[in-house]
Amino acid sequence: MVQLGAHFALSVAELKTCCTVLQTDERMGLALVGDLRIKNPRGLPQKPEQLFLNRLGGTQRIASVLGVFHEMAAAQAAVVDELKTESREHTFQLAVSGFGVDRKAVKLLLEGVKKGSRLTIKRANGDGGSITTGRLFRDKILKKGADFMLWKLGGEVLVARTKAIQNIRNYTLRDRQKPFRDAHMGMLPPKLAQILINLSKPKSDDAIIDPFCGSGTISIEAAIMGYRTHGSDIAPERVTGAQANNTFLSEKFRYDHGAVKFITADATQLKYQKMAGVIATEGWLGHNFAAAPTDRQSEKTLLDVIAMWHKALPEMAKGQIHTIALCLPVHQIRGRNRSISEKIFALADRLGYAPVALFGSRKSYVYARDGAYTSREIIVLKKGHSPG
Ligand SMILES: C[S@@+](CC[C@H](N)C(=O)[O-])C[C@H]1O[C@@H](n2cnc3c(N)ncnc32)[C@H](O)[C@@H]1O
Known part of the structure; x- marks a missing residue:
């Protein structure tokens, strides 16, 4: 799943040159993609998702899908489960952004994950408000913890964990x-x-x-x-x-x-x-x-x-x-x-x-x-x- 920049149609056209675009949501600025063709011609020591993102001018954030859920409780359980293997040594920064999911529901999910996880969690957006890629980058959230995206798709919620963000x-x-x-x-x-x-x-x-x-x-x-x-x-x-x-x-x-x-x-x-x-x-x-x-x-x-x-x-x-x-x-x-x-x-x-x-x-x-x-x-x- 990807989050696109301000020029949606242009960014989708660019994406289509290097992956399959399965679904788009212009209002939310999101797309579901598959079959990523990741190139590393200069042999750079970077994660595949970061390499992919670094080549695209129009894509801001790439996330891997954890699942699609009917209930917010199930979405919350999926996030807790995803964090099971994280190290407990440091305070863990947690960000969750809702796309079509209201702020209150995101806030509740953040609270639930904090309570349900064995990690010491600091919420980056405790009020449930969306967090920009600029803020994720500046606050090094992916290094100090994790960012999740919740995308409302009809009556269900897709949950994805951010893998890479644009290097501003x-x-x-x-x-x-x-x-x-x-x-x-x-x-x-x-x-x-x-x-x-x-x-x-x-x-x-x-x-x-x-x-x-x-x-x-x-x-x-x-x-x-x-x-x-x-x-x-x-x-x-x-x-x-x-x-x-x-x-x-x-x-x-x-x-x-x-x-x-x-x-x-x-x-x-x-x-x-x-x-x-x-x-x-x-x-x-x-x-x-x-x-x-x-x-x-x-x-x-x-x-x-x-x-x-x-x-x-x-x-x-x-x-x-x-x-x-x-x-x-x-x-x-x-x-x-x-x-x-x-x-x-x-x-x-x-x-x-x-x-x-x-x-x-x-x-x-x-x-x-x-x-x-x-x-x-x-x-x-x-x-x-x-x-x-
Ligand atoms: C819009 S600017 C390009 C700016 C460039 N993309 C950049 O990021 O710096 C257009 C350029 O075309 C050049 N130019 C105009 N007529 C030209 C011609 N007949 N042959 C080659 N260059 C020309 C101008 O000198 C100018 O540098």
Whole structure:
């Protein structure tokens, strides 16, 4: 069972690339999954669940299911039973979160487990209120004890024990503490970079190519995941900055610095013929507006971006690139999203690429951020693929 981040449909699409999604509950932000394909290409000394989670930008918490119960008393007994083999040496931190299960019932279960267990238990959320993954991480609850999730499914309650949570400190380090940052250009959050890489479904020997690399986020995330990668950008100062980020982060995350190559190049003129693998890129989003764009400003920048893709995509199609995951700009004008994805789909079609319907029946996902005038519309194009 997994708990997903704020962008539910996007996170589900990402999950589907590396496990079977059996059931989803958008309101609760949860999914039941099976058949996890866990990779450890860098031979990292981590638990399988943590390895799995660390590769996913959209999943916050992974838990293993203990059972599904009709009565809360039976759910409580299952938690007590699960704790039977825990060491009694230290005070045991216990957290329980309810999803669709009310606070009072969680509070009662926590009290019951405290009484029924042979451990000395300190309740992390004695009031029964839900506990965030941020708090679980900061308070090291999985190290000092355990976290359980209760998910109301019809008339029953599913009980699961958390096995791994997102490492917030590592994401912050990769996002905020790298030496080169350029707020004006706008940088991709590392979690979204991971999602784009996963949506492009690379094979283990594929290169991950980002022809609009900026500060290098996607290439660096790809290297952390164990892929070879090349990034390029038209702006030489950004390529220098991306290299500095690679030097800094390859030391922090102990990946092969040489797995990442950055060069200065125009994405419309790269020698894609010599490349094999996938393209995962944020792309160029046009003018970065500091205030809401007028109709004319919006139209002009969207036309510029379309023109750029008309040059770049035919070049990309000359390479051995099986999938292209990219972002397109979307502007909100008078409450409506102004999108260029249909124009890009038509262009891609002429080049033998078709959009993948990753988001239910939808072929794109608009990733909007508060206060930003340009949103990112995520699309995935697959060579020789027919949509559906
Ligand atoms: C939205 S930024 C990418 C930011 C990047 N994903 C990051 O996390 O730092 C778009 C980048 O595209 C680059 N760019 C614009 N036109 C380009 C072109 N024709 N060829 C290559 N890069 C280009 C810009 O210099 C900019 O760095």
